[in-house]
Amino acid sequence: MTPQQLPPGARSLLAGRPEHSNLSPLSVHSMTVAYNRKPVLWDVDYDAPAGSLIAIVGPNGAGKSTFIKACLGLVPRASGVVEFWGQPYRAARSRVGYVPQREAVDWDFPVSALDVVCMGRYGRIGWLRPVTRGHRRAASVCLERVGLGGLAERQISQLSGGQQQRVFLARALAQEADLYFMDEPFAGVDAATERAIVDVLRELRSRGTTVICVHHDLQTVPQYFDHVMLINMRVVAAGAIGVAFTSENLQRTYGGRLTLLAEASEAVARAERGS
Amino acid sequence: MIEPMQTPGVWEILTLRGGHNTTVVLVGALLLGVAAGVVGVFAMLRRRSLVADAVGHATLPGICVAFLIANAMGVEARSLAVLLPGAAVGAVLGLLAIQWMTRATRLTEDAAIGAVLSVWFGVGVVMLSAIQGMDIGNQGGLKSFIFGQTATMSERDARLMGGVALLSIVAVLVMFKQLRLVAFNDDFAASIGVRVALVDGGLMALVVMVSVAGLQAVGMLLIVALLIIPPAAARFWTDRLGLLALLSGVIGGAAASIGALVSARMDRMPAGPAIVLVAGVFFVVGMVAAPRRGVGAGVLRHLGVRVRVHADHTLSRLRLPGPHHVASVMPSGVIGRLVRLVLARRGWIRSEGSMVALTDAGEAAAVLAERRRRLWQRYLVRYADVAPSHVDISADAIEHVIDPVIVATLEAELAAESSAGSGA
Numbered sequence: 001m002t003p004q005q006l007p008p009g010a011r012s013l014l015a016g017r018p019e020h021s022n023l024s025p026l027s028v029h030s031m032t033v034a035y036n037r038k039p040v041l042w043d044v045d046y047d048a049p050a051g052s053l054i055a056i057v058g059p060n061g062a063g064k065s066t067f068i069k070a071c072l073g074l075v076p077r078a079s080g081v082v083e084f085w086g087q088p089y090r091a092a093r094s095r096v097g098y099v100p101q102r103e104a105v106d107w108d109f110p111v112s113a114l115d116v117v118c119m120g121r122y123g124r125i126g127w128l129r130p131v132t133r134g135h136r137r138a139a140s141v142c143l144e145r146v147g148l149g150g151l152a153e154r155q156i157s158q159l160s161g162g163q164q165q166r167v168f169l170a171r172a173l174a175q176e177a178d179l180y181f182m183d184e185p186f187a188g189v190d191a192a193t194e195r196a197i198v199d200v201l202r203e204l205r206s207r208g209t210t211v212i213c214v215h216h217d218l219q220t221v222p223q224y225f226d227h228v229m230l231i232n233m234r235v236v237a238a239g240a241i242g243v244a245f246t247s248e249n250l251q252r253t254y255g256g257r258l259t260l261l262a263e264a265s266e267a268v269a270r271a272e273r274g275s
Numbered sequence: 276m277i278e279p280m281q282t283p284g285v286w287e288i289l290t291l292r293g294g295h296n297t298t299v300v301l302v303g304a305l306l307l308g309v310a311a312g313v314v315g316v317f318a319m320l321r322r323r324s325l326v327a328d329a330v331g332h333a334t335l336p337g338i339c340v341a342f343l344i345a346n347a348m349g350v351e352a353r354s355l356a357v358l359l360p361g362a363a364v365g366a367v368l369g370l371l372a373i374q375w376m377t378r379a380t381r382l383t384e385d386a387a388i389g390a391v392l393s394v395w396f397g398v399g400v401v402m403l404s405a406i407q408g409m410d411i412g413n414q415g416g417l418k419s420f421i422f423g424q425t426a427t428m429s430e431r432d433a434r435l436m437g438g439v440a441l442l443s444i445v446a447v448l449v450m451f452k453q454l455r456l457v458a459f460n461d462d463f464a465a466s467i468g469v470r471v472a473l474v475d476g477g478l479m480a481l482v483v484m485v486s487v488a489g490l491q492a493v494g495m496l497l498i499v500a501l502l503i504i505p506p507a508a509a510r511f512w513t514d515r516l517g518l519l520a521l522l523s524g525v526i527g528g529a530a531a532s533i534g535a536l537v538s539a540r541m542d543r544m545p546a547g548p549a550i551v552l553v554a555g556v557f558f559v560v561g562m563v564a565a566p567r568r569g570v571g572a573g574v575l576r577h578l579g580v581r582v583r584v585h586a587d588h589t590l591s592r593l594r595l596p597g598p599h600h601v602a603s604v605m606p607s608g609v610i611g612r613l614v615r616l617v618l619a620r621r622g623w624i625r626s627e628g629s630m631v632a633l634t635d636a637g638e639a640a641a642v643l644a645e646r647r648r649r650l651w652q653r654y655l656v657r658y659a660d661v662a663p664s665h666v667d668i669s670a671d672a673i674e675h676v677i678d679p680v681i682v683a684t685l686e687a688e689l690a691a692e693s694s695a696g697s698g699a
Binding site: 096100 | 320449452453455456458459460462463464465466467468469510513514515516519680681
């Protein structure tokens with residue numbers, strides 16, 4: 001959990017930035033991403049505060065998933081620098097975990113829940129080594145933490161949508177990372193799963209882990225998260241909930257989408273009452 | 276080089292007494308089938324089955340060019356050592372063309388595959404006819420690469436085929452973990468540092484190896500069947516990847532060796548179609564008969580659901596004041612007869628002539644079914660956003676599907692509602 005010191009001789013590319021610190025698990029500087037000449041993210045600057053739960057919020061097509069994928073190098077960046085604890089992703093990879101969108105995979109794939117969770121250990125197992133019993137044990141502990149202890153041998157197509165989402169979360173836990181990117185873990189899940197995910201997020205925070213989470217439900221943002229990043233192709237606002245999650249910022253993020261705004265202002269009001 | 280094979284009887288071949296050559300060819304075909312089955316599983320899961328088809332077709336121009344070059348240099352042009360590398364080069368060029376087209380243009384992959392497959396093959400056929408028009412000796416065997424011919428295989432050819440097949444099986448075992456990870460979730464694989472392009476490249480290399488190795492025995496047109504059908508057939512039977520690969524290998528091996536046997540036995544029968552037909556039998560059997568994933572199981576499952584739903588409806592109709600005529604409470608036809616059979620078996624109804632009534636046990640069952648239905652309806656209304664994926668109206672108990680806390684809440688609501696209703 002303590003940030004790694006840079007190896008001697010290596011210098012963070014962002015060290016000159018005033019607001020930047022090597023303590024930050026994620027630092028993004030003037031990142032631009034484009035698909036086929038169409039820009040998706042413009043000039044994004046962001047420093048994630050360590051040990052907090054951060055929501056990424058914005059309308060459809062705002063580039064929320066793209067932000068995560070560009071940070072992880074899964075889509076090419078047109079420009080910009082991304083650093084993790086002052087290091088490039090390649091050097092920090094073992095400390096970063098990723099939960100893709102549930103729709104990203106074929107759930108009819110012939111593997112069991114435990115097989116999927118074991119994939120979270122592959123980074124430390126290496127190319128030619130088999131998955132040992134120790135790794136499988138670690139993986140089943142992660143399944144128990146998300147409340148799926150009894151379903152380890154179940155084929156993944158036999159799980160409900162919420163259970164599938166929890167399998168993904170367990171795989172991320174098996175990575176034992178210090179920073180997590182989660183792409184819509186709450187999308188379309190049942191109440192039991194939502195509770196299980198929130199519990200896990202809080203447990204992670206209590207250990208000093210940082211979680212960056214694409215989140216759709218504006219109502220629960222103040223309840224589940226400490227920080228928020230509002231994006232719509234660029235960063236509209238970012239900061240602690242009390243500072244950045246205001247109706248004015250939401251208006252600027254979502255434009256004139258009124259139904260959403262009514263929902264949002266309600267959530268903001270609740271956040272203000274809470275603080 | 277090409278010695279016409281004497282044709283021993285099937286029994287002699289099966290008991291490995293059909294002559295050394297036949298035995299070697301058979302073992303080679305067996306290994307090839309196993310390798311194709313095992314490699315094919317990952318090609319299928321990674322959705323690369325059609326690319327494998329293009330690979331097969333794309334070998335033809337490579338073979339022709341290799342033949343011409345070898346002939347010009349005065350080397351023995353019919354030798355596999357010359358032709359197979361040519362085939363591999365042709366296949367790899369085809370693959371690269373597909374990859375380049377999908378990246379550089381807006382064509383989708385299927386269009387690129389179709390274009391490469393037909394153009395490469397067309398070029399190959401043109402070259403083949405040109406070669407046949409030339410005065411070059413020893414070219415007759417070239418045509419056998421299209422449909423495959425085990426009857427003309429020499430022992431050396433068979434050993435080569437078996438060796439390459441064995442090598443690909445070992446390679447799959449070594450890469451198993453990575454292949455599975457990339458096929459399931461490539462983005463996650465990339466995020467933990469797996470080089471996805473390298474793993475995909477490895478898989479494609481294996482497809483090329485198997486296809487080229489099988490050219491002589493199965494032929495370029497149908498080698499793809501050996502890569503696709505065994506995995507698809509095996510998928511009906513299991514949800515475990517390890518078992519799937521094993522089963523697919525067994526089916527592939529069985530199809531290849533049986534087909535090769537038939538082709539070796541009948542001089543004019545090309546091996547490719549014989550092998551594909553045997554594999555097809557495995558596929559059809561799995562499709563029809565497999566439990567859970569098969570068509571037959573699907574029909575039965577659907578029938579079961581219909582009977583359950585109609586039985587529920589019948590129970591609630593029978594709770595209304597009687598007497599009840601069978602025709603007025605039960606559906607007609609097969610379903611109706613099944614419903615009546617099921618309810619009578621459980622002792623829930625008794626019938627006299629064409630009249631039916633609930634028994635005491637039936638009354639209790641009807642009450643339970645009613646409660647279940649109400650709970651589900653309430654659940655659908657309350658949790659509309661997540662509900663549809665969970666709903667199973669006639670499941671035995673809602674508690675098996677839905678979180679118990681939610682069920683308790685719903686029941687409390689129902690109870691409050693019905694007491695308010697009786698008060699009014």
